[in-house]
Amino acid sequence: MTSLIDRLWYGGKRPLWPLYPLVWLYRAIAENRRRRAWQARDERIPVPVVVVGNITAGGTGKSPLTAALTALLQAHGWQPVVLSRGYGGKAERYPLLVTPETEPDEAGDEPVMLAAESGCPVVVDPDRKRGALWALEKKLGNVLLCDDGLQHYRLPRDVELAVFDGARGVGNGALIPVGPLREPLERLSSVDFVITNGGYLDAVEHDHQFTMSLAPSELRNLVTGETLPPERLQGQSVRAVAGIGNPGRFFDTLEGLGAKVRPHAFADHHRFTPDDLQSEAGEWLVMTAKDAVKCRKFAPDNTWVLAVKARLPQSFSEAFMASVNHCRQSLDSNETARTHHG
Incomplete structure (x- = not known):
C-alpha cells in the first residue's frame, strides 16, 4: 500500500x-x-x-x-x-x-x-x-x-x-x-x-522553516530491557517490521546503520499478532518504539526496539521558547487586565 x-x-x-x-x-x-x-x-x-x-x-x-x-x-x-x-x-x-x-x-x-x-x-x-x-x-x-x-x-x-x-x-x-x-x-x-x-x-x-533529523539513540531488548548502542546493528541480519506512516524511512535508517535488512511494512497503527513477529535463525527482530508498545506481551526474546530522538537546531529551540514565553506573558497580562476591570 x-x-x-x-x-x-x-x-x-x-x-x-x-x-x-x-x-x-x-x-x-x-x-x-x-x-x-x-x-x-x-x-x-x-x-x-x-x-x-x-x-x-x-x-x-x-x-x-x-x-x-x-x-x-x-x-x-x-x-x-x-x-x-x-x-x-x-x-x-x-x-x-x-x-x-x-x-x-x-x-x-x-x-x-x-x-x-x-x-x-x-x-x-x-x-x-x-x-x-x-x-x-x-x-x-x-x-x-x-x-x-x-x-x-x-x-x-x-x-x-x-x-x-x-x-x-x-x-x-x-x-x-x-x-x-x-x-x-x-x-x-x-x-x-x-x-x-x-x-x-x-x-x-x-x-521560520527549520530542519530536524531523527538520530538513533539506542537499541533496547523488548523482553529483557538490555540496551545496546545502535552501532551493534553493523553486519547484523535483521527482520524489520514497521506499522508506521512512513516505514521506508525506518528501513533506510537500519540499512544506514549497516544492518542486513529483511523488511516487512504493515499499515499505520497495525495491530500486531505473534504471527507478525516471525524471524529466521540468527536474525534480530527490530521495530519502532511506537510498534513495540503493542507487542510487549508476546514479543520473542530476539526483539529489539530502535529508539530515535529528534535533533533540532539551537536557533529553533530559542525561537520556540521565545514564542511560548511570549504566550505566557500575554496570558498573564490579559488576566491582570481582566481582574483589574472586574
Whole structure:
C-alpha cells in the first residue's frame, strides 16, 4: 500500500486527476469545518497551547518532535502535558490519563509511547478541548502540547508547528484524494514554525522553516530491557517490521546503520499478532518504539526496539521558547487586565 501511495501521491505527476471534483468537495468541507470551529471558539485556554501537526497525510515525525519539545520545555522549567486523540484506541471513558503501562488498545499506540518516552502526563480524548480543560482542572501541568491536532480547530492554540517529511515533501501538491495534502499550502502562512524532517523544502516558503533529523539513540531488548548502542546493528541480519506512516524511512535508517535488512511494512497503527513477529535463525527482530508498545506481551526474546530522538537546531529551540514565553506573558497580562476591570 505504501509503495502505491508513493506512486500516486508523491511522484511528480497526478495520475488521480479524474478525481478532482472530489478535491473541490473535500476543500469546501474542510474550509467550512474550519470556519465554523473558529467562529464557535470561546475564551482562550489559560495556559500556552502548542499544536504539532501536518498538512500532509502519512508519517512525518510528529511524535518524536513532540517528545523533543516536552524535553525542551522541561529543561526550561515548564510542566508540559501532552494531548492526543488516541487514534487506534477505545477507552470506556474520556478523558483518559495515560501511563507507560496503559494498554494501547485503550489509549492508542502513540500516547503510550509518548508517556514512556517523555515521562510527562499524557491525556487522551477525542475532544481535545475537553481533555485540555480536564488536564488543567487536575493541575497536571502549565503548558499543553497537542500531538497531531493541526486540523482540530475547536482547540484554541497559541503556537502551531507543521511537520513535513523532507524526502516526500508536499508530493504532487494536490489535495486529498488526488494528492497528499489535507489542507492547501496557503495554510502554512498561519503556522508559526515549519519543521522538515530530513532536509529543507524549497516548495515551502516560510520565514521560520527549520530542519530536524531523527538520530538513533539506542537499541533496547523488548523482553529483557538490555540496551545496546545502535552501532551493534553493523553486519547484523535483521527482520524489520514497521506499522508506521512512513516505514521506508525506518528501513533506510537500519540499512544506514549497516544492518542486513529483511523488511516487512504493515499499515499505520497495525495491530500486531505473534504471527507478525516471525524471524529466521540468527536474525534480530527490530521495530519502532511506537510498534513495540503493542507487542510487549508476546514479543520473542530476539526483539529489539530502535529508539530515535529528534535533533533540532539551537536557533529553533530559542525561537520556540521565545514564542511560548511570549504566550505566557500575554496570558498573564490579559488576566491582570481582566481582574483589574472586574
